[in-house]
């Protein structure tokens with residue numbers, strides 16, 4: 001199997017998705033992948049961010065680079081993470097995805113391995129609908145969708161979401177060890193599938 005390139009691209013306002021992104025990246029690296037982690041550009045007005053100390057702190061301390069279209073073109077496997085917003089992806093991530101028309105038209109995203117992950121404050125507040133909405137982009141791109149599945153007993157017995165890693169943050173609680181383990185497994189699986197699809201030395 002060749003060494004795949006994995007890009008983990010996320011939006012996070014208060015840090016939960018960012019933590020999940022790091023665990024997913026660690027799983028991909030464990031599988032031998034070359035991994036980059038990127039956040040999408042913030043588009044919310046400064047006043048809205050300043051009104052939420054956790055949001056402001058995340059912006060002030062964020063160290064991951066801003067995602068570009070070149071990052072997507074570079075990768076063999078892509079993982080997209082977003083907080084659930086009214087049952088769907090955050091507009092910041094959607095805005096970035098809406099700039100992929102040129103890549104889509106050229107076929108550059110076809111046959112890449114793609115997967116999604118999310119967090120919501122409630123168990124029934126839209127975890128699956130958010131992942132499925134993100135996955136719609138992959139159908140249009142012609143990508144190979146990589147679900148988390150119940151392949152690993154950890155998902156079957158503990159976290160339970162085969163659509164993708166997820167975390168119920170309640171009143172802002174950061175992802176626990178079980179959720180981060182599901183992210184790690186998702187990164188591992190993504191890298192394994194991308195490795196089989198790609199042809200790098």
Ligand SMILES: Cc1cc2nc3c(=O)[nH]c(=O)nc-3n(C[C@H](O)[C@H](O)[C@H](O)COP(=O)(O)O)c2cc1C
Nearest residue numbers: 012013014015016017083086087120121122125169
């Ligand atoms: C505008 C807005 C909309 C949200 N919509 C939902 C929702 O539909 N369902 C839900 O359970 N949580 C919802 N949440 C909560 C976030 O999904 C949750 O706090 C998440 O863990 C934040 O992730 P982050 O720390 O990476 O930003 C919403 C939060 C905001 C600010």
